[in-house]
Amino acid sequence: MTATARDMQDLYRELVLDHSRNPRHFGRLEDATHTADGINPLCGDKLRLYLRVDDAGNIESSSFEGSGCAISVASASLLTDAVTGLPVEQARRCCATVAERLAGDESAELASNLEKLRALDGVRQYPSRIKCATLAWHALRSALNHDAVPATTE
Amino acid sequence: MGAPVRTIAAADWRADFPALNQSVHGQPLVYLDSAASAQQPGAVIDAVARYQREDHANVHRGVHTLSQRATEAYEGARDKVREFINAGSRTEVVLTSGTTEAINLVAQSFCRPRLAPGDKILITHLEHHANIVPWQLVCEQTGAELVVAPINDKGEVELDRMLELIDDKVFLIGIAHVANALGTVCPLDEVIEQARQRGIPVLVDGAQGVPHLDVDVQALGCDFYAFSGHKMFGPTGTGVLYGREELLESMPPWQGGGDMILEVSFEKTIYNELPYKFEAGTPNISGVVGLGAAIDYLQAIGMANIASYEQELHDYMVAELQKVEGIRLIGEARHKASAQSFLLDDIHSHDLGTILDHQGVAIRTGHHCAMPLMQRFGLSGTARASLAFYNNRDDVDRLVAALGKAKEIFA
Ligand SMILES: Cc1ncc(COP(=O)(O)O)c(C=O)c1O
Numbered sequence: 001m002t003a004t005a006r007d008m009q010d011l012y013r014e015l016v017l018d019h020s021r022n023p024r025h026f027g028r029l030e031d032a033t034h035t036a037d038g039i040n041p042l043c044g045d046k047l048r049l050y051l052r053v054d055d056a057g058n059i060e061s062s063s064f065e066g067s068g069c070a071i072s073v074a075s076a077s078l079l080t081d082a083v084t085g086l087p088v089e090q091a092r093r094c095c096a097t098v099a100e101r102l103a104g105d106e107s108a109e110l111a112s113n114l115e116k117l118r119a120l121d122g123v124r125q126y127p128s129r130i131k132c133a134t135l136a137w138h139a140l141r142s143a144l145n146h147d148a149v150p151a152t153t154e
Numbered sequence: 155m156g157a158p159v160r161t162i163a164a165a166d167w168r169a170d171f172p173a174l175n176q177s178v179h180g181q182p183l184v185y186l187d188s189a190a191s192a193q194q195p196g197a198v199i200d201a202v203a204r205y206q207r208e209d210h211a212n213v214h215r216g217v218h219t220l221s222q223r224a225t226e227a228y229e230g231a232r233d234k235v236r237e238f239i240n241a242g243s244r245t246e247v248v249l250t251s252g253t254t255e256a257i258n259l260v261a262q263s264f265c266r267p268r269l270a271p272g273d274k275i276l277i278t279h280l281e282h283h284a285n286i287v288p289w290q291l292v293c294e295q296t297g298a299e300l301v302v303a304p305i306n307d308k309g310e311v312e313l314d315r316m317l318e319l320i321d322d323k324v325f326l327i328g329i330a331h332v333a334n335a336l337g338t339v340c341p342l343d344e345v346i347e348q349a350r351q352r353g354i355p356v357l358v359d360g361a362q363g364v365p366h367l368d369v370d371v372q373a374l375g376c377d378f379y380a381f382s383g384h385k386m387f388g389p390t391g392t393g394v395l396y397g398r399e400e401l402l403e404s405m406p407p408w409q410g411g412g413d414m415i416l417e418v419s420f421e422k423t424i425y426n427e428l429p430y431k432f433e434a435g436t437p438n439i440s441g442v443v444g445l446g447a448a449i450d451y452l453q454a455i456g457m458a459n460i461a462s463y464e465q466e467l468h469d470y471m472v473a474e475l476q477k478v479e480g481i482r483l484i485g486e487a488r489h490k491a492s493a494q495s496f497l498l499d500d501i502h503s504h505d506l507g508t509i510l511d512h513q514g515v516a517i518r519t520g521h522h523c524a525m526p527l528m529q530r531f532g533l534s535g536t537a538r539a540s541l542a543f544y545n546n547r548d549d550v551d552r553l554v555a556a557l558g559k560a561k562e563i564f565a
Contacts, residue, residue: 007179008512008563012505017564043504043520044534067534069502070564129508 011126012070015119020070025063025080037150038066038139040131045069047076049139057088064139069132075120076136082113088144095141102133167455168544170195181514184549189334189362189493189540190518192387194448201447202389202440213439214413214430228439231446232429238449239379240370241396245428248395248402249442253361254284256380256395257328259432260357261288263408264378264401265326271297273325278316278340279305279530280333283523285359289328298325305530309336309485313344320348327356331363331379335522335538336485337468337493339367346375355401361385365542366464366491368457371396387542388448389441395432402428409434460543464492467541471550478557484536495522495536498557501564503537509563510537513556 029050038047047066054060062080067073083091098117100108104124110117123133138151168174173193176183185193205227211220213228229244236244250256265275275289279302286300293300301324303316311329320327327349332339342358349356355377363369365386371379378401383392397405407414407425411434416424425431452460471494475481484495498506507519520535521528528535539553 008509008559011508012563044525044528045504046534067502069504071505126508129504132504 007125011122011129013119013122015116016070016074016122019074019077023064023073023077025061025077025084027063027065029061029063032063034143034146036139036143036147038135038142039150039152040068040072040135041152042131043069045072045132045135047072047136047139049076049079049136049143051083051140051143053088059083059086059088059091064136068135069129071120071123071129071132072135075117075133076139078116078119079136079140082117083140086113091140092144095137095144098137099134102130168546170197170451171544172196172199174544178514178516179512184515184545184552186539186541186545186549186553187516187518188365188542188545189385189538191384191390192365192542193544194387194389194444195451197451198388198444198447202444205440205443210440212436224439227443227446228437231442231449234446234449235394238369238453239364239394239396240372242372243399246396246399246402248397248429248432249437250380250393250395250432251391251438252382252384252393253359253380254288254382254393256378256393257284257357257359258288259395259408260326260378260380260397261292263405263432264355265289265292265298266295267406269293269296269298269325272323273298274301274321274323275299275326275328276301276303276316276319276324277328278303278311278330280309280311280336280338280340280527281328281330281524282334282359282361283525284361285328285330285357286526302526305338305527308487309333309338310487311338311340311345313341316341316345317348320345320352320354322352324349324352324354327354329356329358331358331360331369332366332491332493333485333524333527334362334493335524335527335536336487336495337362337490337540338485338487339489339491342374342376350375362492367461377401383441383445383448386445386448387451388445389438391438392441392445399428402432405432407431407434411435413437455543461491463543464541467545467547467550468492468494470547471539471541471553474550474554475557478554480561481557484531484533492542493538493540495538497533497536498560499564501560503535505564506537506557506560509560510553510556513552513559515553515556517553 032050033053034051045068050063052060062084064076097108120133142151171193209223211224213225235247304312357378358376360379360381364381377398379396384390414434480499482497503519518538
């Protein structure tokens with residue numbers, strides 16, 4: 001295998017390709033309690049994240065819609081998998097951990113529910129693509145904060 | 155047209171560009187992003203360095219030797235620009251920081267004082283944000299209306315519709331010479347003729363015209379023509395606004411400061427003559443020197459030669475891309491220059507850009523600062539390969555091979 005092919009397979013790991021082709025929890029969530037848009041002004045990609053938080057403060061369900069590159073769609077899909085069922089406070093902490101990890105901080109240990117996000121580690125070699133991976137997580141934070149303005153990667 | 159086409163291989167030109175002679179991710183660089191910014195020939199790089207080493211001082215204000223040399227170099231470049239685009243006079247050549255500043259200058263100095271509610275600015279659906287947003291701003295400021303001429307599915311301006319839209323309420327028309335995202339060459343002659351009959355000024359956004367076509371502003375008959383140095387193999391931070399003298403004379407300065415005045419007192423300031431009235435403050439002297447060197451370089455090859463060489467290469471690129479299974483060309487106008495946008499299967503353009511970069515092939519991906527155009531096609535972005543005369547068929551072949559790899563990864 002050539003170096004190119006190897007590097008590219010590190011970025012586009014099977015799990016990433018799988019989630020980008022078949023995003024989980026894709027579509028609108030009718031009775032959402034929290035929503036937020038994430039916009040990457042660089043490429044014009046947009047996604048909308050939906051959460052339903054129950055009275056006890058747990059994320060009962062989550063979904064997203066929109067369009068984006070394989071990395072941003074896979075990241076959003078993995079996000080919805082990871083945060084469904086989590087207490088809001090824990091989901092907030094996930095935003096921080098994932099951001100640190102994607103920024104290259106190896107010590108940002110991923111909790112077991114975030115294990116799969118290791119699949120996105122390859123993105124750290126591509127500074128221009130890190131934003132693609134973090135977009136959904138920015139949107140998660142603003143959804144939880146009920147921010148009025150869309151989250152952006154800038 | 156009449157000039158003999160030099161039967162020289164592009165490889166000879168390529169060797170003039172040091173940045174092209176490198177490897178990226180272990181593979182020889184294939185640079186197909188000249189529409190975003192073109193590489194500079196050694197002649198430009200050296201001219202800038204020589205100026206910095208030997209001649210630098212401020213312009214227009216010193217009696218000492220270096221200042222005189224700097225002024226000569228700077229003003230000499232203005233003369234080169236005049237000749238290059240065949241402007242009638244050097245007073246019609248305003249040096250700016252780029253196309254963007256040139257268009258904003260016209261919007262704010264020419265349009266803003268005269269626009270009234272109900273007036274219209276007419277543009278096309280193909281424009282770069284730089285030929286949209288300055289008009290939106292001045293419309294907001296004055297109550298005028300921005301009107302957009304439609305394009306067809308091939309990415310051509312619908313000329314009949316555009317001509318119908320040219321009515322007496324249109325105050326100015328802004329139109330690209332060549333559309334940056336799709337490579338469409340716009341029907342300037344017809345639009346300008348119709349506008350002239352009604353006395354409506356036309357601004358041509360020539361950012362993608364000047365690097366690829368033989369531009370003669372007098373033959374075109376436009377009133378303003380804007381372009382950027384960095385897209386025509388010169389330094390960033392340089393650009394030109396050509397304006398017909400009569401119009402420039404009638405316009406107030408748009409920025410105040412040094413260089414644009416004749417006499418200042420607290421009661422009254424007398425503005426400098428053209429073109430200095432529009433060049434407040436110390437300009438990008440070294441950049442402009444580089445721009446002059448880029449023009450010398452291009453003139454030596456001849457823009458007609460460049461245009462015909464590129465046309466053939468563009469046709470080759472389109473033909474080769476069409477053979478790629480799963481490709482969708484965006485922008486299939488009859489007249490095109492340099493750029494070709496496309497999509498491959500359902501691979502997002504960003505992913506394509508990264509995979510191609512890994513094979514040493516540099517293309518642009520995304521919305522190309524033309525979001526309304528992307529919306530017209532229902533897309534968030536495209537991949538775009540843009541050619542310059544330093545590209546050759548090998549580059550196109552490498553692009554096509556790299557697309558094959560992308561298909562493998564996303565298979
Ligand atoms: C058609 C067109 N107009 C305007 C611009 C803006 O040029 P600059 O950023 O150099 O001012 C560009 C650059 O991409 C362009 O392609």
